[in-house]
Amino acid sequence: MGRAEYGTAKYASKQMKARGLQKLKFYCQVCQKQCRDDNGFKLHIKSPSHVRKISQISQADIEEYTKQFENDFLRLMRLTHGEKKIEANKFYNEYIQDKDHIHMNATRFTSLTKFIKYLGQTGKIRVHGVDVSKGDNDHDDDNADADDDVDMGQLIISYIDNSQRNLLRREKLQELAKNEKSDQEIKMMLLQRQMESAAENAKEDKEEEEIAPVVREPAGTVSLQLGKSSSRSKKKPNTRKNVFQ
Structure with a gap:
């Protein structure tokens, strides 16, 4: 043709x-x-x-393809998602959008599940929802079939950033959290002391009231003096006029 x-x-x-x-x-x-x-x-x-x-x-060429595929996969994950969670299959679809990427069929991995488990076992990413603590299953046919049965929607991955810059940022955040916790502990301790001091003062006042005698002053005599009025009130004459006279 x-x-x-x-x-x-x-x-x-x-x-x-x-x-x-x-x-x-x-x-x-x-x-x-x-x-x-x-x-x-x-x-x-x-x-x-x-x-x-x-x-x-040669085998060295396959290992070189595998290394380059792994580096490109992790670099894109770090730049686009950081340490956020994402589905493995969804991110792989983002990775293959580049036509010049290293294809998985040129590496030593035969499936995406095995590659994700390898990254989880080596501590380069976190795998959520699936146990990856077991050994490599590349040479075990029974375990290989079990890997193929894993639902890719259950594989949630997140990048582990072990860079020096990120480690310093984590230490700074931990230090700030520790200082904040110390401030809260100091405030609680001062508040507890104030409450204890107030309780002691109230107890002392109550004891003093019980011990002190009650002193009453003697009732004084009340005298009343009655006197006669020196002048009597005089009646005023009726000064009204008779209008009929």
Whole structure:
């Protein structure tokens, strides 16, 4: 089948499809070539150029791809989400939006679940909802099947920031929390002392009232003196006039 000529509708359609994100399983990391479907991928892996490059791949190259994939994954997680929780599958979809990212099929990990558990076991991220304290399951077929049965929606991950800057920030926050706690303890201690002092003063006042005798003054004699009035009131003459006279 011939190539589409430049400027034709078929050429423009192919260019638009090439810009979009294709299926990851049809991507060849060694050749850095994206195939559109299963048929194209099968034709590519049978090509002489691909066979020649694959024959030159060593275990060291796979470890290098794995290291680069891990570093890019953690760097994007640190920059975009920090230490916040996020679903593993949702974040992986954010990671693969970059067409130039290192694909997982070029690493030693066969699934996202195993990769997430590896990061959790090495202390690089926190995995919530799933126990990752067990050993590596890459060489155990029974445990590998159990890993595939894990619901990706249950894998909640968060980044562990062990940088020097973040450690200093944590120490500062702990120091502030400790100082705040000390201030509260001092206030509570002073309040307790005031309450104890008030209780002691009230007790002493009560004891003094019980011990002190009650002294009453003798009742004095009350004398009344009755005297006669020196002048008597005189009647005033009636000065009214008779209007009929």
